Amino acid sequence: MSWKTIDRITPVVDPEAGPILSEAVREKIRSFFPRYDTKRAVLLPALHIVQDALGHIPWQAMKEVAEVLEIAPSEVIDTISFYTHFWTHPKGEKLITVCRSVSCEIMGGREVLEALKTQLGIGEHETTPDGKYSLVTEECLAGCDHAPCLLINEKLHKCVKAADVPKILADADNDKISMPRSDLFDAPAESKDLASDDSALEPTSDVQEMKEAE
Numbered sequence: 003m004s005w006k007t008i009d010r011i012t013p014v015v016d017p018e019a020g021p022i023l024s025e026a027v028r029e030k031i032r033s034f035f036p037r038y039d040t041k042r043a044v045l046l047p048a049l050h051i052v053q054d055a056l057g058h059i060p061w062q063a064m065k066e067v068a069e070v071l072e073i074a075p076s077e078v079i080d081t082i083s084f085y086t087h088f089w090t091h092p093k094g095e096k097l098i099t100v101c102r103s104v105s106c107e108i109m110g111g112r113e114v115l116e117a118l119k120t121q122l123g124i125g126e127h128e129t130t131p132d133g134k135y136s137l138v139t140e141e142c143l144a145g146c147d148h149a150p151c152l153l154i155n156e157k158l159h160k161c162v163k164a165a166d167v168p169k170i171l172a173d174a175d176n177d178k179i180s181m182p183r184s185d186l187f188d189a190p191a192e193s194k195d196l197a198s199d200d201s202a203l204e205p206t207s208d209v210q211e212m213k214e215a216e
Contacts, residue, residue, distance in 0.1 A: 008108075014061045015045050015061045015062050015065050016062070019062055020061050021062075021066060022056070022062045022066060023063060023066045023067070023070075024055070025056075026191075027051060027055050027072055027189055027190065028066075028188040029190070029215075030051050030076075030189065030190045031044060031047070031048045031051055031052075031067070031070055031071075032070065034047045034048070035070060038141055041071045041072050041073070041131060042072075042073050042077070043074075043080055044068070044071055045071060045073070045077070045078065046081070047069050047186075047187055048070065049067065049078075049081065049088055050084065050187035051187055051189055052067060053087075053088060053089065054161055054187060054188050054189040055189030055190075056189075057089075057093060058088075058089040058090060058091055058092050059082060059088055059089065059090055059141040060090065060091075061090070063174055064078045064079055064082065065078075067159070067195060068107075077159055079151040081156065083213055085142065086138070088144040092129070092133075092137040093129060093137045094129045094136035095133060095134050095135070095137075096154055096155055096176070096177050097134050097135075097136050097138065097153075097154070098135055098136065098137050098138070098152060098153070098154050099138050099139070099140050099141060099143065099152060099154075100114060100115045100118065100137070100139045100140075100150075100152045100154040101139070101141075101142060101143040101145065101149070101150060101151050101152060102115075102140065102141060102142075103141060103143070103146060103149070104140040105146040105149040105150075106146075106147070106149040106150035106151060107150075108141075109150045110150050110163065110164065111149065111150035112149050113163075113164040114152065114162050114163070114164050114166075114167065115163075116164070117137065118137055118167055118171075119137065119165040121167050121168060121171055122137060122171070123136055123166055124136075124137055124213075125137070126138060126139055135171075137167065145158055145160060146162050148160030149161070150162055150173065154170075154176045154177040156177070156183065157176065157177050157178060157179050159176070162204060167170045172204065191215075
């Protein structure tokens, strides 16, 4: 048996590389500062914003997030490696997340996963060559009463059977949700100058946004 070696000497960030986060993204992160007692507490919102902007969180972005929040880069890496939601390499335009809970397993979730692998031609945590789909599994999607279920981006597909997979994948709107969603963590449009828009920097209430969406 051979052990895989890890290179901990060669830097993973090019010291000559320019910044990867736009000023608009940095300002969006800073807009969360009034919500929390410390800048470090803004780490999770910051990571959501960066991933929404770039599609994933590369090493250079981790370093820049650490600079904005005035924390060590290791704290950013530790957080990203803990949560499966965050990607350190590019993912597909649509992320399919298949539930692997006991309920979904009993109701045929494994067959649904195998059908997806066959139809897409990829395995777990892989991306189709055209960059359209990535496939992952999660322990539970909290939809046990609709087992087996899966998510395509933010849309929950309920009581899915293996035979349903081709039809679901053929639907161009398979990731579209019908209810209003909060744009709290969305990356800012690059055309919008947040630095000159005072309203963009005002703290808002998650609860209020939820009430407005109802």
